[in-house]
Amino acid sequence: MRPAATCPRCGRRGSPVWYEDSAEPTAWGCPAGHRWSSTGRPGWTPYPSPAAVPGRLSASEPPARAHPGRVHRDGRSWRIGTADDVAWIAGHTTHGPSVTAAIPPVFEAYATFHPPDGVGVDVHERAVVAELAARTPEQQWWLGYLDTGAHDIVFPGAATVTLYWGWSYLLVEAGPEQALTWRTGHLRGDGALPDLFFPADRSWLVSALWDDTWTDIGASADMLAGLLSDPLVNARLVDPDEDACPPGLTRDCPPVQGTAGTAYFT
Known part of the structure; x- marks a missing residue:
């Protein structure tokens, strides 16, 4: 299972997704759009959990890839609207x-x-x-x-x-x-x-x-x-x-x- 996490700003709960190919230092973390610094292994960005255990998900649940509807600027990833x-x-x-x-x-x-x-x-x-x-x-x-x-x-x-x-x-x-x-x-x-x-x-x-x-x-x-x-x-x-x-x-x-x-x- 994906570990659950609590947003440190608004208290909402969520499940993290790990982006194996991401070098982003931050990610949006909850439905309200709050974000925070990632923790653990460099090159892996937790979404949305600062409390997620660093490392790969189980073999039965492969890491999610970055969404194609995103762009990068200022060292971060931003979502493109539809x-x-x-x-x-x-x-x-x-x-x-x-x-x-x-x-x-x-x-x-x-x-x-x-x-x-x-x-x-x-x-x-x-x-x-x-x-x-x-x-x-x-x-x-x-x-x-x-x-x-x-x-x-x-x-x-x-x-x-x-x-x-x-x-x-x-x-x-x-x-x-x-x-x-x-x-x-x-x-x-x-x-x-x-x-x-x-x-x-x-x-x-x-x-x-x-x-x-x-x-x-x-x-x-x-x-x-x-x-x-x-x-x-x-x-x-x-x-x-x-x-x-x-x-x-x-x-x-x-x-x-x-x-x-x-x-x-x-």
């Missing part, structure tokens, strides 16, 4: 200029944000992530990078998911730190934030569409109240049926090639 992870978004947005073109109409409240005049993009993005992280229970975040063919998606060549008008996104399970540090610029210019990201519990969703010069968010009213209180975030509440374009900004309005043809925003 269509199942965005099924709650795909096909549930609307056409037109409202915020629900980017955010499914399932949230209590909606807003937009963009860097205010005189504030650097990096300062603005750090403020956004700090406000979101402060009001979100600790968990993994899904980071989505729109594959335009000309911008950094962090893990080129990894499998993508399809959203909106047939656009491809690289989706990876990581966290707030990676959201601020992995990317080297996006289609809106300077900055590192993903084009789409949300926590594992789906309590909020941030999405900036290809032709928009701002970012949309759906969340609870309390979450948005926190964003509105920070002048560096520069958030503005919008109704789900109103034009989401903030005053003074415009859409880039390129034709968008999708699986159903070409769409234009006005």
Whole structure:
């Protein structure tokens, strides 16, 4: 049998899996996504147990191989998302200029944000992530990078998911730190934030569409109240049926090639 283990952070029980061909020093260990340092034999990573006895499983239970839907960066392994992870978004947005073109109409409240005049993009993005992280229970975040063919998606060549008008996104399970540090610029210019990201519990969703010069968010009213209180975030509440374009900004309005043809925003 696989030895059981208890997550040292949340107390959940689990059974470890040994990756014989892994050199990773850490691994996710419980359903909540908590991880910890491995112990024992180098080259073997316990998942999810820091208390697992080092060594190979029995001959009747061969070691599990690393999942093909993973990528490596910063000395760790990260899970690549699939269509199942965005099924709650795909096909549930609307056409037109409202915020629900980017955010499914399932949230209590909606807003937009963009860097205010005189504030650097990096300062603005750090403020956004700090406000979101402060009001979100600790968990993994899904980071989505729109594959335009000309911008950094962090893990080129990894499998993508399809959203909106047939656009491809690289989706990876990581966290707030990676959201601020992995990317080297996006289609809106300077900055590192993903084009789409949300926590594992789906309590909020941030999405900036290809032709928009701002970012949309759906969340609870309390979450948005926190964003509105920070002048560096520069958030503005919008109704789900109103034009989401903030005053003074415009859409880039390129034709968008999708699986159903070409769409234009006005």
